[in-house]
Amino acid sequence: xxxxxxxxxxxxxxxxxxxxxxxxxxxxxxxxxxxxxxxxxxxxxxxxxxxxxxxxxxxxxxxxxxxxxxxxxxxxxxxxxxxxxxxxxxxxxxxxxxxxxxxxxxxxxxxxxxxxxxxxxxxxxxxxxxxxxxxxxxxxxxxxxxxxxxxxxxxxxxxxxxxxxxxxxxxxxxxxxxxxxxxxxxxxxxxxxxxxxxxxxxxxxxxxxxxxxxxxxxxxxxxxxxxxxxxxxxxxxxxxxxxxxxxxxxxxxxxxxxxxxxxxx
Amino acid sequence: xxxxxxxxxxxxxxxxxxxxxxxxxxxxxxxxxxxxxxxxxxxxxxxxxxxxxxxxxxxxxxxxxxxxxxxxxxxxxxxxxxxxxxxxxxxxxxxxxxxxxxxxxxxxxxxxxxxxxxxxxxxxxxxxxxxxxxxxxxxxxxxxxxxxxxxxxxxxxxxxxxxxxxxxxxxxxxxxxxxxxxxxxxxxxxxxxxxxxxxxxxxxxxxxxxxxxxxxxxxxx
Numbered sequence: 001x002x003x004x005x006x007x008x009x010x011x012x013x014x015x016x017x018x019x020x021x022x023x024x025x026x027x028x029x030x031x032x033x034x035x036x037x038x039x040x041x042x043x044x045x046x047x048x049x050x051x052x053x054x055x056x057x058x059x060x061x062x063x064x065x066x067x068x069x070x071x072x073x074x075x076x077x078x079x080x081x082x083x084x085x086x087x088x089x090x091x092x093x094x095x096x097x098x099x100x101x102x103x104x105x106x107x108x109x110x111x112x113x114x115x116x117x118x119x120x121x122x123x124x125x126x127x128x129x130x131x132x133x134x135x136x137x138x139x140x141x142x143x144x145x146x147x148x149x150x151x152x153x154x155x156x157x158x159x160x161x162x163x164x165x166x167x168x169x170x171x172x173x174x175x176x177x178x179x180x181x182x183x184x185x186x187x188x189x190x191x192x193x194x195x196x197x198x199x200x201x202x203x204x205x206x207x208x209x210x211x212x213x214x215x216x217x218x219x220x221x222x223x224x225x226x227x228x229x230x231x232x233x234x235x236x237x238x239x240x241x242x243x244x245x246x247x248x249x250x251x252x253x254x255x256x257x258x259x260x261x262x263x264x265x
Numbered sequence: 266x267x268x269x270x271x272x273x274x275x276x277x278x279x280x281x282x283x284x285x286x287x288x289x290x291x292x293x294x295x296x297x298x299x300x301x302x303x304x305x306x307x308x309x310x311x312x313x314x315x316x317x318x319x320x321x322x323x324x325x326x327x328x329x330x331x332x333x334x335x336x337x338x339x340x341x342x343x344x345x346x347x348x349x350x351x352x353x354x355x356x357x358x359x360x361x362x363x364x365x366x367x368x369x370x371x372x373x374x375x376x377x378x379x380x381x382x383x384x385x386x387x388x389x390x391x392x393x394x395x396x397x398x399x400x401x402x403x404x405x406x407x408x409x410x411x412x413x414x415x416x417x418x419x420x421x422x423x424x425x426x427x428x429x430x431x432x433x434x435x436x437x438x439x440x441x442x443x444x445x446x447x448x449x450x451x452x453x454x455x456x457x458x459x460x461x462x463x464x465x466x467x468x469x470x471x472x473x474x475x476x477x478x479x480x481x482x483x484x485x486x
Binding site for chain 2: 073074084086087088089090091132134145
């Protein structure tokens with residue numbers, strides 16, 4: 001669904017954010033990019049919808065080279081959620097949710113129906129629809145942000161620390177809710193986080209990146225925990241990785257394991 | 266018999282003329298703000314987009330702003346005569362700095378994450394400007410319009426010297442004829458006009474930007 005071939009990004013100052021990165025992401029799969037700050041994870045994600053343009057290499061989304069598409073049209077086909085959400089403060093929750101359908105010229109009836117669906121999907125309080133974003137709690141804003149990204153039903157979603165701006169309890173709930181939702185909607189998701197626990201929980205596969213956008217390991221969470229590719233990965237997943245790996249072996253429910261680990265610390 | 270300080274009978278006798286001068290005052294002000302905005306707005310967008318041009322644009326309009334109004338009208342008069350044009354050139358010049366500065370700082374105040382999210386969702390640059398940046402900058406832009414308007418209402422009285430002046434006509438009449446009633450009438454009405462217009466513009470701005478009201482309500486509570 002998404003394929004990066006030999007992608008590099010050198011910023012105008014000469015700093016290399018990403019060097020010769022290649023990876024493929026299958027349809028319906030959640031791939032989490034994780035790594036220390038400066039590892040180019042956000043840069044990599046932002047190159048997929050051309051918010052940043054690669055210096056070299058090719059990025060294909062659904063088989064089409066992103067550099068050969070109009071960036072505005074390309075972005076409208078890709079859901080986008082950022083940590084600070086960035087809801088339009090001068091639009092109500094309802095208007096925010098239908099931002100993209102509105103840009104795409106849907107008729108009123110279809111947009112109203114979609115709002116009803118999204119409210120149900122994300123378990124939002126319908127009373128919030130006519131409020132402004134400044135009147136919402138952090139968790140509510142986050143869910144509206146996800147709803148907005150899903151509104152036009154894009155096959156691909158880019159999520160940059162989408163649950164980063166809320167407290168741990170709310171974050172956990174949002175993660176669980178999104179995992180459950182994803183089993184139904186099966187989007188192709190590129191998810192960026194600096195939190196390895198979140199990566200393990202959310203990912204079908206994890207990409208562990210090192211400084212300069214070098215891939216240290218690209219594998220399923222279980223495999224990364226059981227057999228880290230090198231010392232960097234070992235360090236990055238942390239000293240309790242053995243425990244995480246053992247627990248994973250006996251349980252298919254990753255969130256339970258994470259919860260147990262949290263409690264044991 | 267002592268003449269009273271305020272001759273109400275004179276005011277009553279001249280109510281028609283007061284109305285005419287008041288309308289002229291409003292007209293001169295509205296024209297100056299309208300033309301001023303038409304000039305300032307594109308200049309501000311250019312200054313915002315091409316940051317290097319902000320300093321020269323602000324510099325030139327800043328110099329215009331510092332010219333004493335009496336001197337400006339005296340000089341302009343020898344070119345454009347005793348006309349509305351002369352009055353407006355001066356009045357418009359004084360609005361530019363305020364308007365440009367407020368448009369630019371309004372746009373600067375738009376949260377970066379909102380702009381970033383809009384871009385990421387597929388707003389075109391033009392849509393970002395008109396549907397995100399300008400609506401969010403509107404309260405600051407409106408504040409600039411209010412300051413410029415109040416300033417202009419005061420300045421219009423000076424144009425009485427070149428035969429315009431709106432309510433300034435009465436002030437000048439009062440000074441020249443040592444007739445306090447007229448000077449007082451002109452001054453009080455000019456101040457009252459400024460207060461009423463300022464309050465009206467604020468009310469309009471609040472009606473047009475309902476979201477800023479809820480934000481304020483939250484921060485206060």
